[in-house]
Amino acid sequence: MDVSSAVEKFLKTIYNLELRHQKASGSNMASKLNISPAAITDMAIKLAGQGLINYQKHKSITLTPKGKKIALLASRKHRLWETFLHRTLNLNLDEIHVEAELIEGYTSEFLLGKIDEYLGFPEHDPHGDPIPDKKGVLPEEQAFFPISESSPGSYQIERLYFESDELNDFFTEYEFKVGDILELVLIFKMDNALLIKRNKVTMVISENIGSKILVSKLNE
Amino acid sequence: MDVSSAVEKFLKTIYNLELRHQKASGSNMASKLNISPAAITDMAIKLAGQGLINYQKHKSITLTPKGKKIALLASRKHRLWETFLHRTLNLNLDEIHVEAELIEGYTSEFLLGKIDEYLGFPEHDPHGDPIPDKKGVLPEEQAFFPISESSPGSYQIERLYFESDELNDFFTEYEFKVGDILELVLIFKMDNALLIKRNKVTMVISENIGSKILVSKLNE
DNA sequence: CATCCATTTTAAGTATCCTTAATTAGACTA
DNA sequence: TAGTCTAATTAAGGATACTTAAAATGGATG
Structure with missing residues (x-):
């Protein structure tokens, strides 16, 4: 499944909200993504049609297994870039986030693999967030x-x-x-x-x- | 002047053709950018209107000083990324080109500055091509x-x-x-x-x- | 239980960057 | 110089990702 960087960002945002036990409601999504609520509805209808999310009018969005996998792989990109920028350029924790957000959507699998290898296949980024492997599987986690x-x-x-x-x-x-x-x-x-x-x-x-x-x- | 990554790519392509003493004709551009000739005409009209290129129907395109500056800064991005990926990840010369091409359009000035600093403000990329400084000025060149x-x-x-x-x-x-x-x-x-x-x-x-x-x- | 209000949706439209197909212009050749 | 061929242009349209503004919904409140 190959999706645009906007779709990756959308799914990743749902995933992050779910992780923090927050609802992926329209207004929540709109403010996280900094786009209008109408754009959220549009995208939700489109992605529900592709089987990536569960969506019913006026209800909050959840990920299907297919959508979750894409979200995990998008998180992987994000966190590997963060880790890479931190290690090489010594950017601090809020700088790496902003920069990774800009580039991540345009990263090839090949490059990502090289970054992963360079970093020694890390399991966590500098924020402590877990990095899924190339199949989208999260490392075993202790309960924090x-x-x-x-x-x-x-x-x-x-x-x-x-x-x-x-x-x-x-x-x-x-x-x-x-x-x-x-x-x-x-x-x-x-x-x-x-x-x-x-x-x-x-x-x-x-x-x-x-x-x-x-x-x-x-x-x- | 802030332009999209498509515009940067367009101007950079003209610049590279000029450098090699080739004409930036429609067909040349179309094959370099891998888009249809009609898309070239469209973009040419648009950019001529913005004073970035000189364009007359059925003639080849040239850069205005304003357009050239953007092209030089786009080259700077490209070449700094190439150099960075070469030094850190040890990618070879054709790999760095492909990957830089994908990411460069989404790089912030801040990140670019950090990369430049990390590399020690290099004057050439691994292909030997000169890297313009942050004002778009090329280093002094010997005649090769x-x-x-x-x-x-x-x-x-x-x-x-x-x-x-x-x-x-x-x-x-x-x-x-x-x-x-x-x-x-x-x-x-x-x-x-x-x-x-x-x-x-x-x-x-x-x-x-x-x-x-x-x-x-x-x-x- | 009716009302109100925030949230969400619908509708219409915009910007960007691209496409294909048909037409035209310009350059070259006989 | 007419004819031919290639390159470029025009015209129409499509995909994606957004916008604003108006309408609808549904949950909370008195």
């Missing part, structure tokens, strides 16, 4: 959880969700990276804000930001 | 000449024109590279074929192939 749902103790950052410009700025400015060690000192009952220690620096982050930082428990 | 127009003696390869699949295959198969030392032993009067020695291997190449190998004279 948001630091905002944890109790005091030591954790390692496993994934960072760069979901908005504000989060980009925050994670970039304070240099949050996958692999960093966090100590959750306490949770404020008032607003569920988190007092954390990282590199000997103590800071308070909101519950909302905490929900975008997935961690694993460190044995002590 | 085709080996087919030289007399017996020692030369260094300065540029290789990968102009057709056959030439791709030839240069790739026999591993011709910019920087190689060639000794031109003799020229057959019969058909102007060239007897050359390279890495202690002697071979005969046609005048046509010789015209695609630019060299500089080595002092002995």
Whole structure:
């Protein structure tokens, strides 16, 4: 199945929303893709006709297995490009996203394979997101959880969700990276804000930001 | 001036034809770009209206200064991508061309700058073609000449024109590279074929192939 | 349960870049 | 110089991916 870069982007967006347990509604899609809601309806009708999505009027969109495979392969492109740009050009985590988004739709299978090989067939990109293999299969995953749902103790950052410009700025400015060690000192009952220690620096982050930082428990 | 990737490709094609002293006629353009002659006429009228090319019915196209600048910046993208893919992924000279062609139109100025910096601001790509700077200015060039127009003696390869699949295959198969030392032993009067020695291997190449190998004279 | 409002859809239309088929222009030849 | 042939142009149209504006829907609320 060979699809345009617009279709790849559309399916990838549904997939990413599903992953975060958000509905792929028209307005959601429109704002993520930065196009009008009417364009979403158009595309939805077209892709439903091709068996790539399940779509009923006024309902949110879900992927069919066929559509999901394309979405996974599009994610693969995206994440391999991100990893490649990070390793070679040393771009930071929000820069790699923007640039990968521009190029990924025009990448040949051949080039992608070379990039994969160069990188040593990585299983995760620099955000910690898993990279599907060339058949669209995701690597085995441990269960990670948001630091905002944890109790005091030591954790390692496993994934960072760069979901908005504000989060980009925050994670970039304070240099949050996958692999960093966090100590959750306490949770404020008032607003569920988190007092954390990282590199000997103590800071308070909101519950909302905490929900975008997935961690694993460190044995002590 | 911000133009689409199709327009960049169009202008770059005219530029490349001009460089090789070939006319940018409709049929020439159509075969280089692999689109119909009617599409060439369409695009020509449009771009003439934007002051990017000089165009009169039934005459061949030339670039205006404005169009030439865009063509040079498009060449810059192409050649920086080629150089980057060659250095990082070790793709060979015909592979880098194909892949760069696909991606180049979707590259941001930011990313291009990072690639340029990573490569150390190179002045030539792996084919030996000059890379314009970010203002579209070409580096100072020595005068190179085709080996087919030289007399017996020692030369260094300065540029290789990968102009057709056959030439791709030839240069790739026999591993011709910019920087190689060639000794031109003799020229057959019969058909102007060239007897050359390279890495202690002697071979005969046609005048046509010789015209695609630019060299500089080595002092002995 | 009727009303309201946000969301979604429909309808119509635009831009870009391409196609095929038919026509015309210009260059070359006899 | 008329005729011929090739290259280029015109005309019509199609695919894709969007837009705006108006209409419809359906879920939430009083």
